[in-house]
Amino acid sequence: MSILLDLMGSAIDEGYAEAANRKGIHPPTNPTAVSKPSAAPKPATSNRWVPTRTTIAAAVVLAMAGALFATAAVATHRGNAAAHRDQSQLVQQAKLQTTATDSLQQQLTALKTQVDAARSRALSVTDKGGVLLTQIKDLEPVDGAVAVDGTGVRVVLDDAPASNVAGNDGSGVILDSDLQQVVNALFVGGAQAIGINGQRLTTQTAIREAGGAILVDYRALSPPYTIDAIGPSTLGATFQSSETAQLFVTEHQLYGLGFTVADHQRLTLPSAANVVVHYAQPLDSQ
């Protein structure tokens, strides 16, 4: 306790009182008490002011203090500015790379269309090839290799508004597991093709989280998350009666989490960005 009492009691350096005692000035006994008007005697200096060595030293030290304050302020300001500049540069780079990825994606889609056309031509020459082509055409929509359209359901998930209580502590934020649950419930409900924010899901697509952003097929998405599912006309009703949907309805009412489900007569899903064949090899290469 005594350390704390010392702290509260003698805020002023005791050296001043001692120096005053040496010089014969009596400081106020209680340093925190309100001093009487007469209790502020003039320092024991002569009428003519003569700078002594210690006065000059005090002035120099005060100048140092001023320089210290200014330096600290400038350094802090500079640090903030540098951090801001770095951040905006990173954002710019990320945007640039995203644009580059988008244009590459377009090239890929165009090339894929060419490959598909070439394959169709090659296979339609023989009967066996024709059968194979039919098989491919059946499997492609499920695999995500081609763009599809049809009746379906659009589920929109969004974070709770920041003004909401749940929005402040992070509990009102949509997580990767939320998207996984919704996607799984839609597949259970009979969905044949699903896309999140325009990213088509395949059997190999990962929905995961990295650094607070949700990655679907390694593309970072930002809320709101629109999940389009193409399936039978009963898909919407089946999904809405599922446990997952019930849970989200409750959270929507309690925390203001965005959750809407709507049936659509015609939804279009793009083809998946990368359909990689792991095991099959062209016959020629063997």
Add this chain to the structure above:
Amino acid sequence: MIAALALAVGVVLGVILHPTVPVGLQPYLPIAVVAALDAVFGGIRAILDGIFDDKVFVVSFIANVLVAALIVFLGDQLGVGSQLSTGVVVVLGIRIFSNAAAIRRHLFRA
């Protein structure tokens, strides 16, 4: 008068020259500033109490700044740097506050 002038000259010099602080010393700059503020407020209060002494001010200023930086440096070496700097800021902050309160009482008698 001369004190205010010296302080102003220091600030102007700092802004104009903006000396670069070595990277190793940068963590101790804020602590040094708080310690310097404490010494300056203590000095102002001593002037108002009529017991100001140049030598005490010079010594207390330099010693405060160095000791505060040293404590934080020691804390960094021990792995409790942020906690110790919080402690230093709290202690010096309390002192600055009570000195400011005493100065206020002197100036406004309230």
